[in-house]
Amino acid sequence: MTDHRGNGTWIDLDRDRNLVVPPDPIIGFIEGDGIGPDIWAATRLVLESAVRRAYGGSKRIRWHELAAGEKALAAVGEPLPQITFDEIRKCVVAIKGPLTTPVGKGFRSLNVTLRQVLNLYACVRPVRYFPGLPSPVKHPEKVNMIVFRENTEDVYAGIEWASGSKEARRLEAILKEEFKVSLPPDSGIGIKPISRAGTQRLVRRAIRYAIENGLPSVTLVHKGNIMKYTEGAFRNWGYELAATEFADLAVTETDLEQKHGGHVPEGKVVIKDRMADSMFQQVLLRPEEYSVIATPNLDGDYLSDALAAQVGGLGMAPGANIGDECAVFEATHGSAPKYAGLDKVNPGSLILSGVMMLEHIGWREAGKLIEDALTRTIQAGVVTYDLARQMDGAREVRCSEFARAVVERM
Template sequence: MHHDVTLIPGDGIGPEVVDAARRVVEATGVPVRWDVQQLGRPALDDGASSALPEETLASVRRTGAALKGPVSTSPTGGFPSPNTGLRRALDVFAQVRPARSLPGVPTVFPGLDVAVIRETTEDLYAGIEFRAGSPGARAVVEAARRHGAALAEEAAVSLKPATEVAVRRTLDFALAWARQHGRRKVTVAHKATVMRATDGMFLEVGRELAARTPDLEIDDVLVDNLTALLVRRPEEVDVVVTTNQYGDILSDLVAGMSGGVGLAPGANHGPDVAVFEAAHGSAPRHAGTDRADPLGMVRCGALLLRHLGEDAAADRVDAAVADLLAEGRVRTYDLLPPGAPGAAGTRAVADALVARLTTHDGGPR
């Protein structure tokens, strides 16, 4: 029996780190049949009519799982964000980014173990924006003025939509994820004191669920207060569930606290599919240099294996990563002091992990 998985290399450093993750997954001996598809600029370069090709979407719908590299958004506005488009088209509405301190990785938060879950289809990242002076912006400004807002006529506008359906299913997902992973507490992060309609809805539904969920501790906190709590007493935070923009920021914060964004994995979940991608971006200036840290994507490979029901193989990948970091001999530049010699390349890190999986622990099984 084999597992069908869509493989999206992405752009920038994407192809290098995705190849490293693919090699590590294969080194576990779990049979995976990869369906390679393109997204973003690479898709257009291959002759696709869209940066979000229907062939790519169809592949993920068929396989139900994708390992995806970082994909750049056009800096000139030549095409919409393929990342946002992919999430919407596949209805992947909840993103999980776990962060925990790892052996051998310098951090002032050695006991960190936090997961950030964010809603990914709405909020300020929904892409409903109007440039200053456009008809849409003027209409929104006029409506805001009727409600007493003192907005300049030439204001640019971004809208922050929220629906109860999206809010409720994200909170339900967070509670189910916490139970499945043996977590003790879920914190609802919001700014309902200012955004009473949108964040107020998130808070209201969260408190409703808390009142009828006796098996989990559920609290809520203002998002700015949460950032202070995370850096002062992170042991008080377990699972955070929040809106799209706050979740993006908080997940990078806890990734940095754990030792670096280059180490941070992530998973996007929908009703029928899951897309696994690292927290870092495409870093085009490092593309093709064999310099990028592949461990975030490798750890996505472990999350993928768990999603496929291959828990033993996922444990072996996690153990190989932990052993490699604890040993400290093979590290990319981001895990060394600035300017320190001896940085390993992307391929060397993958080679070391593959060697551990195929030799040190007895080989694929």
């Protein structure tokens, strides 16, 4: 289906769910709340400049604004109207600034709602170091990883009951009567579902990413020695998928030692696994041994924030939530309301999410231009307040000035 609106063309999906991207794709954007408008304006300037530099006039993004957050609440009385979900599906690709979770009963986190309703099952977070950024470790440049965190299952699925609630008491009784398991009577109870299908679609995406980008390994991170039937199963189903769907392209770490004398056969991705607790040590002590990581929801949440801190903090950490139908690229920090409208904060996280978006639609040349220009800007010590206060000899600039400094260095 190609639907021309005279103002851009919709991105399509082919039968294998690969993107079919026209030269004038309509891409949805949510400006966001709080600092959202500042960082979105900066990001838009950088993205448009990079596309123009990379392709002349032959490619151009047609932006389509989507209603969400405080703007939508004021206009239509709800922060995430149904039309926004429909339009994200129609656009296939969207980018968003942070949304403030409305205070008061009955509002769930808008970000969680977006992920659940659109079935954006993979939370993807690349973590790499930009020279010059303040870092708490000696060799942050050794970190170059991309975390694929499962986004819909695990203890984060929201299946839980408060201590003393009717539901918790009933579950306690069932566990006691039918399974001979006794819980302390005042327990709050949460359920941790991890499914084969949910695991394998995530691991499939991680392995494909490694293959398409020529990366050396995929590490399954889990706590399967303790949680055998959830996290242990995640590990087993991950290996199972690698063996069945990627037999020609992947080799396990065990086979590498036993059958290949420790040498990676040409063109193969190594599949390995690590316990989550040990992984936190590994990323500090031997970060160069890890590349793509696939992990359940809770482990992934902790690990991606820890990794972001290792290379200079959340202000520069990009992210995406990806499903089979659509993908939403987003800043990983919140809406920082106290800085709203001050043109002060760091737009780096959203700009780098834009780079991920360009790569996702196959416009890698434009993405590379931005990454290189951003690197040069930081190396020149031109940064926003959050980084300037941690760097010697830095020149503090406003959010919009940072964007212009990046464009000048393209």
